[in-house]
Amino acid sequence: MYLGRVIGSVVATIKISHLEGRRLLMVDRLDTDGRVTGAYDIAVDVVQAGPGDTVLVLDEGNGARQILGLDPGAVRAVIVGIVDEVALAADR
């Protein structure tokens, strides 16, 4: 899992059945200072996240299939949480 920020959304009428009715959001991966890095993923949202939200992203197929109830399921990235606080050690 990693921390990301929702920076936008993707609309696609033609898509595989596993994605029907799913919200697809653009998530930019964050560094340890909470800044966007430019590394991104298009993720399925299951927690009603919105633009600007700091989110927890699952990036693994078996977990994604489990949480979406799919088998087979061609999904890896799923937004599984909205983050309230990150506390880091001073010495990293």
Place this chain on the structure above:
Amino acid sequence: MRLARVIGTVVATRRSAGLEGIKLLVVQPLDEDRRPTGRPEVAADATAQAGPGHLVFMVASREGAQALPERFVPVDLAITGLVDDVHIVEAARRGGPTASWRWGH
């Protein structure tokens, strides 16, 4: 999933078992601003409707094979949708973190 532009097609008459009937396309991966990034790759088209010029998204690794009708196939990248619109919220990208971000614990 990542964005890509379809830039070509691949014809391969002799194929390994499992690859029969799968449409193969050359794709150029794109960054979040839809600029080319990295090297072109070959993707299986799980939508059956993609073609050169299309903006698409694709899923990599084992999940690429799961996008296809037969899941146990030698595929590691598949086109899973044709993009109508990408909406980037600049204020969200440029702003600070919405979560409390604390150091010194």
